[in-house]
Amino acid sequence: xxxxxxxxxxxxxxxxxxxxxxxxxxxxxxxxxxxxxxxxxxxxxxxxxxxxxxxxxxxxxxxxxxxxxxxxxxxxxxxxxxxxxxxxxxxxxxxxxxxxxxxxxxxxxxxxxxxxxxxxxxxxxxxxxxxxxxxxxxxxxxxxxxxxxxxxxxxxxxxxxxxxxxxxxxxxxxxxxxxxxxxxxxxxxxxxxxxxxxxxxxxxxxxxxxxxxxxxxxxxxxxxxxxxxxxxxxxxxxxxxxxxxxxxxxxxxxxxxxxxxxxxxxxxxxxxxxxxxxxxxxxxxxxxxxxxxxxxxxxxxxxxxxxxxxxxxxxxxxxxxxxxxxxxxxxxxxxxxxxxxxxxxxxxxxxxxxxxxxxxxxxxxxxxxxxxxxxxxxx
Amino acid sequence: xxxxxxxxxxxxxxxxxxxxxxxxxxxxxxxxxxxxxxxxxxxxxxxxxxxxxxxxxxxxxxxxxxxxxxxxxxxxxxxxxxxxxxxxxxxxxxxxxxxxxxxxxxxxxxxxxxxxxxxxxxxxxxxxxxxxxxxxxxxxxxxxxxxxxxxxxxxxxxxxxxxxxxxxxxxxxxxxxxxxxxxxxxxxxxxxxxxxxxxxxxxxxxxxxxxxxxxxxxxxxxxxxxxxxxxxxxxxxxxxxxxxx
Numbered sequence: 001x002x003x004x005x006x007x008x009x010x011x012x013x014x015x016x017x018x019x020x021x022x023x024x025x026x027x028x029x030x031x032x033x034x035x036x037x038x039x040x041x042x043x044x045x046x047x048x049x050x051x052x053x054x055x056x057x058x059x060x061x062x063x064x065x066x067x068x069x070x071x072x073x074x075x076x077x078x079x080x081x082x083x084x085x086x087x088x089x090x091x092x093x094x095x096x097x098x099x100x101x102x103x104x105x106x107x108x109x110x111x112x113x114x115x116x117x118x119x120x121x122x123x124x125x126x127x128x129x130x131x132x133x134x135x136x137x138x139x140x141x142x143x144x145x146x147x148x149x150x151x152x153x154x155x156x157x158x159x160x161x162x163x164x165x166x167x168x169x170x171x172x173x174x175x176x177x178x179x180x181x182x183x184x185x186x187x188x189x190x191x192x193x194x195x196x197x198x199x200x201x202x203x204x205x206x207x208x209x210x211x212x213x214x215x216x217x218x219x220x221x222x223x224x225x226x227x228x229x230x231x232x233x234x235x236x237x238x239x240x241x242x243x244x245x246x247x248x249x250x251x252x253x254x255x256x257x258x259x260x261x262x263x264x265x266x267x268x269x270x271x272x273x274x275x276x277x278x279x280x281x282x283x284x285x286x287x288x289x290x291x292x293x294x295x296x297x298x299x300x301x302x303x304x305x306x307x308x309x310x311x312x313x314x315x316x317x318x319x320x321x322x323x324x325x326x327x328x329x330x331x332x333x334x335x336x337x338x339x340x341x342x343x344x345x346x347x348x349x350x351x352x353x354x355x356x357x358x359x360x361x362x363x364x365x366x367x368x369x370x371x372x373x374x375x376x377x378x379x
Numbered sequence: 380x381x382x383x384x385x386x387x388x389x390x391x392x393x394x395x396x397x398x399x400x401x402x403x404x405x406x407x408x409x410x411x412x413x414x415x416x417x418x419x420x421x422x423x424x425x426x427x428x429x430x431x432x433x434x435x436x437x438x439x440x441x442x443x444x445x446x447x448x449x450x451x452x453x454x455x456x457x458x459x460x461x462x463x464x465x466x467x468x469x470x471x472x473x474x475x476x477x478x479x480x481x482x483x484x485x486x487x488x489x490x491x492x493x494x495x496x497x498x499x500x501x502x503x504x505x506x507x508x509x510x511x512x513x514x515x516x517x518x519x520x521x522x523x524x525x526x527x528x529x530x531x532x533x534x535x536x537x538x539x540x541x542x543x544x545x546x547x548x549x550x551x552x553x554x555x556x557x558x559x560x561x562x563x564x565x566x567x568x569x570x571x572x573x574x575x576x577x578x579x580x581x582x583x584x585x586x587x588x589x590x591x592x593x594x595x596x597x598x599x600x601x602x603x604x605x606x607x608x609x610x611x612x613x614x615x616x617x618x619x620x621x622x623x624x
């Protein structure tokens with residue numbers, strides 16, 4: 001009887017240890033150890049519902065690829081994938097690691113940190129209104145023409161998720177839930193049919209939902225529902241050159257998105273020749289050396305939430321940014337190839353002017369957007 | 380059988396007419412070339428501006444109501460398009476292409492700018508492939524499209540360094556300017572491709588009526604909608620500065 005009692009305790013102890021050991025295993029390791037079952041999904045209904053995207057009045061039309069219409073099921077899948085580290089090599093990095101909702105989908109770092117603590121060479125861009133990217137494409141250098149094309153890169157970038165698409169597809173096919181979601185969004189029939197195409201399409205659909213709420217102070221002022229305080233109101237006039245001195249901001253940060261679909265060299269670095277830019281930006285994509293030093297113009301909506309600034313995060317504060325532009329920046333010494341924008345010249349703004357412009361930029365903060373429940377992690 | 384023929388024959392005729400008409404359509408390319416003192420303008424290269432060194436690095440403008448005229452009457456090619464001279468490493472050129480029905484034409488006309496009925500619209504009213512969708516060519520302060528941009532740098536000290544940036548943007552309904560140019564020889568569109576070579580003489584754009592040039596150093600920017608002196612001169616000079624080669 002006593003031996004039987006000990007025997008039972010030994011079995012129970014082994015069971016608890018086994019349970020603990022299994023519980024400590026990484027989920028993805030477990031998934032990888034599962035047999036590669038090719039599940040039939042046809043019992044799951046495929047009847048996607050169109051997504052009702054709400055765009056504030058006066059915003060441009062958002063264009064959706066014909067082969068990737070936005071659906072509720074696609075957006076949900078994209079949201080899950082966006083916040084799920086399953087896409088990265090060691091399941092530690094998700095899209096949201098570098099694009100945090102509370103920071104307007106940036107990460108607060110000069111250079112984003114990927115798998116193994118590796119860092120890239122550029123700062124993560126805000127995803128606010130990313131669906132309105134227009135003809136300039138995505139990334140600081142515009143190398144991806146669509147959100148679908150863009151989403152292919154971070155998964156395999158060694159400084160970001162460092163994974164392979166083959167591994168991602170394998171994990172998702174074996175996953176307990178993702179094949180079902182891909183079925184409801186895209187109508188696959190078997191779990192083995194999950195591909196990278198579904199992943200990038202779903203991510204793109206989710207990212208196209210990241211639209212301004214239209215509730216910033218400036219938006220409400222624009223609809224005559226709110227009055228900016230004196231500093232912000234004067235700042236707006238300086239911003240759009242309505243009063244002197246011209247701050248010239250509005251040329252590149254025009255309404256309603258507070259950007260324009262172009263690339264510009266904003267004179268960050270003193271160089272003798274355009275060949276001397278350490279980061280070639282657009283020139284690295286086009287191969288045209290007179291595009292060197294040009295980068296995509298970021299939106300100023302939520303700009304006070306997205307420090308540090310510039311493609312390499314060199315400015316920690318918005319005051320430093322103002323000082324850069326007020327100083328007139330740096331032109332290329334060789335004037336024959338000076339491609340720095342003509343508006344980069346001393347502005348003669350006073351300290352008060354600068355404070356007023358920053359007050360105006362504060363009116364572009366969209367707190368409703370960053371708190372939107374639909375943009376938070378679903379896990 | 381007769382009944383069948385009477386049904387098929389009209390369909391065949393219609394098909395023939397459609398195919399036949401389509402074959403007669405041709406292409407007309409408006410090849411705009413930026414010039415300076417009679418030579419092709421290379422963006423950012425030094426040119427002589429009334430004795431001073433100057434570099435032009437931005438020249439772009441809207442063209443509206445583009446019309447071919449001639450024996451075949453008036454044909455509107457396009458409502459509003461944008462000409463943006465590019466070519467930082469070579470001649471600055473831009474081309475607009477149109478599908479044109481057969482006919483004979485000996486005159487081209489267009490307006491620089493955006494017509495008043497469209498100038499009350501905004502970029503968000505258009506899809507991204509339309510010329511008027513570009514937020515870079517709309518100015519909130521004026522509530523107007525920017526009809527043209529002409530930018531560059533001028534040597535004000537005479538030391539060979541183009542030290543002063545000039546930026547002339549215009550955009551008010553009263554600046555909407557018609558340009559009429561006879562073609563050097565009539566073009567006959569008949570299923571073929573036709574090129575019309577249009578030179579925009581940039582030296583002329585800065586000339587004052589009655590002689591002399593705009594004093595760039597005295598007024599290097601034109602932003603204020605209430606001060607249209609320089610934009611008026613520049614826009615008006617398109618009338619004579621645009622010629623057919």
